[in-house]
């Protein structure tokens with residue numbers, strides 16, 4: 272997919288974005304100063320071993336909630352119009368220039384507006400000074416959360432998050448209701464499995480096209496699909512792991528791709544499945560509710576619609592959380608602007 276083409280419509284005025292972001296960020300997304308969040312027990316700089324059995328660093332917190340963690344800080348830079356640039360600074364205050372490869376890349380940049388629309392997952396290029404640059408994935412006005420998912424050489428796997436504001440008239444959208452099927456670009460993706468908070472939840476996503484199961488998915492980022500899950504309310508970024516590796520002799524190239532996801536709490540989440548077919552990466556999106564059994568709970572008939580006129584905030588709220596339904600429902604066009612990949 273041609274990113275430059277997709278970006279051309281909104282590549283104006285982004286030079287002012289970061290200047291504005293800092294002011295708005297104080298209002299919309301206050302971030303805990305790094306000094307208030309200590310991780311001495313598993314700080315690699317101290318040479319100690321993390322005793323927690325789980326492999327996720329900072330396992331006590333979901334990813335993406337902190338702009339600075341264990342000495343590493345995500346620092347957006349003023350960038351030319353249409354470009355998104357940032358650095359990661361390390362415990363010594365200097366830009367980090369050496370990274371481990373994870374899921375085929377040294378840096379994964381994920382963005383979503385705070386209303387959970389407009390998801391994009393891109394891979395910036397690093398300069399020798401440690402500055403990462405990419406054609407801006409911020410598709411239109413609003414407050415965006417940008418997540419940098421990376422592992423510094425010799426350091427912990429981290430997902431840092433920062434708010435960035437794109438000025439302009441806001442077109443906030445309510446979170447679509449839970450669904451077990453969605454369509455994208457003529458593909459239908461169904462979701463099976465329950466999201467259960469507090470433990471690994473197995474989720475299986477199945478891809479078909481024109482009613483025919485797709486059995487020739489192409490590897491993308493070391494798997495037949497890449498799943499990102501964000502929690503409504505704070506955009507906590509979940510750890511999700513695919514089951515199986517392409518070419519291991521046991522993992523079919525579709526139509527089903529299975530993941531293990533850790534939902535840290537009850538609540539609503541937006542799932543974004545990147546899958547590659549016909550040399551194009553597409554994203555299928557779902558809303559899931561963790562902690563409410565299918566067919567139960569209030570609000571099943573009062574689900575938010577996409578026709579409501581947005582008002583004043585960048586974050587849609589659905590306090591009467593709709594219950595998951597057992598009937599597949601279509602959810603095709605949420606986040607249509609800027610929806611896609613490079």
Ligand SMILES: [Cu+2]
Nearest residue numbers: 376379380393
């Ligand atoms: Cu990536």
